[in-house]
Amino acid sequence: AVASGEIDFVLTNTGHYIRLEAEKGITRLATLIAEEEGQPVRQFGGTILVLDDRHDLQSLADLRGQRLLAVKEDSLGGWLAGQAALRRAGVDPRKDLASLDFTGMPHDRVLDGLLNGRADAGIVRTGVLEAQLRAGDLPPDTLRVLEPREVAGFPFAHSTRLYPEWPFSRLAHTPDHLAEAVSIALLSLPADHPAARAGGYHGWSAPLSYASVHALLEDLGHPPYDRPVVIDLRAFWETRPEVLLGLLAGLLLLSGLAALYYRRLNARLSLEVEQRRAAEARLRSHEAQLAYQAGHDPLTGLPNRTLLHEQLNEAIEQAGDGNGLLAILFVDLDRFKTINDSLGHRVGDDLLQILGERLKTQFEARTVARIGGDEFIAIIDDVADHRELEGRARQLLALIAEPFAVGGWNDLQVGASIGIALFGEDATEAGNLITHADAAMYEAKDAGRNTFRFYRTALTDAANQRLETENRLRRALTHGEL
Structure with missing residues (x-):
């Protein structure tokens, strides 16, 4: 094509x-x-695996004389990266192994061959082992990574260098x-x-x-670096033998000097390249960490107020598609201060972490964010009407009410009050939506807690009236008017 x-x-x-x-x-x-x-993840590499009970295999050099499985001869993660790593360890896969076989795709075939005793070691792409473990297709402590490397910010065990x-x-x-x-x-x-x-x-x-x-493929002689250079020495010898002999003598001398110089230069350049790559990897990892921290709550890992506003504005821009209601659920835990005061802030933090994980994994919403203390906000944009939205609010209350196992308690329970504001009906701007949902939440608390309330215009009028009364009382006290 x-x-x-x-x-x-x-x-x-x-x-x-x-x-x-x-x-x-x-x-x-x-x-x-x-x-x-x-x-x-911007990089990948190869993972060389052995059975966990093969105590005689602790390094890549130990694979000399062993049976090896790989995926395909042109698979970078499933063979070429591992081939280069073995060569750097002094093992020539074509000469020093008892056998070398290729299973073909998918990479899981290599793991099956290892478990069935077809080989002593196998090479797969990074992430394959972890995917099998997450899916439950591979029992834990069955396979282990040979000579695992660690690279900051890279989540998978690997035995080779990483490539883009x-x-x-x-x-x-x-x-x-x-x-x-x-x-x-x-x-x-x-x-x-x-x-x-x-x-x-x-x-x-x-x-x-x-x-x-490029360097990997050139070092292995793999396409596009597999074209041999053909020199017709017989024609030179038959026509000008003295020229060929002189050239050979000069080449021998130059090659000796060049080899010595190149060895020193290559060692220095290799060290500089490794140092630069390590510095770049640390810088990329630091940048990614800073970007994540700027938009997420450090305790629960949920989006913070900054990221919440970005995602709410994006949801508002898309709300005109007519796919359903766009609602803000403002959640405040009931009497959470009592837990902090009686059991300590450590127990309170543990409870918030567990709750954050529940909200991430068990409650369906466009976004669930923690905006501070015991306050959370959920953005819901996939409900058709108020009745369905009420069902989601009840589901959220039930999820929060499930017992927590923290601080020596196995059935510690908390409740929550939820205020709901609707885009279009109550406000059209992100800040006003959150403010109105906050006001509705306080009405839910006044109604006895562990319930939810929809925003009404009267809530804002009452709040404004309370604020005006308070300001007038303050002025009266200042001027001695009481």
Whole structure:
């Protein structure tokens, strides 16, 4: 398809991209940001696995003379990265192994072969082991990672170097204005966009450097670095033997000097590259951590007030589609101060963490945020009418009322009061919606707590009247008018 020009863009795996870049002249526009275990991941590598009870296998060098399974000969994570790691450990996979077999896709076949005794070790892409464990398809403590590496911000165990994720590329004939428009659209795609959720990824970043992949494929002699150089020595020998002998002598001398110089230069450059990569990895990890902290509550991991306003404004912009009501549920725990005062703030924090996890995993909402203390806000945009919204409010009250096991208590319970404000009916601006939902919450508390109330205009009128009365009393006290 690329060669015939039938397409304008191509998304393909990292190793295949390098080959298309060299042979067909495609150019990357963006790099895929995967989403693994709830965090963005821009790199991947290989994981070399052995059975946990193989105590004789503790390092990559121990695989000499063993049986090895890999995925495919052109799989970067499932073979090439592991092949390079073995070579760096002094093991030539083509000579030093008892056997080398390829299972084909998917990567799970390698794990099955290990468990069935077909091999002593296996190579898969990073994340495959963790996915099997999460799905319950692999018992814990069955397999372990050989010589695991640690990279800040990377969530998976791995045995090889890490390489950039899949690139999104343009062909040479693709119009510049179209390529620019697509690049802008990809780079501005938020993580919660329907396209990102449907694709199962976090988003896109500016194209990363793929120099490490070029170096890997060139070192292994893998396409596009597999073309041999042919020199016709017989023709030189038959016509000018003295020239060939002189050239050979000079080449031997130069090669000796060059090898010595290159060895020293390569050692220095390798050290600099590793230091630079480590610094860049730390910087990217720090930037990602700062971005996450800026929009999330440190105790519960829920969105904070700043991120809540961004997502509420986005929901308001989309509310005109007519898919249902857009509502704000302002939640305040009932008598939470009593728990802090009697059991201590540590128990209160533990309760809030458990509640935050419940809200994230068990309550369906566009966003659930903690805006401070024992106050939470939920944005709901998928209900058809008031009756369905009331059902969701009751569900939220029941979820909060479930017993908590904290501070030595197995059945500690709290209640909540909920105030509800509707976009369009009560307000059209994010700040006013939250203010009105807050007022309705206080009416729910006045009604006996552990219930919910919808906002009414009379609540704002009453609040304004109370504020005016208070201000007049203060002025009366100041001027001695009482």
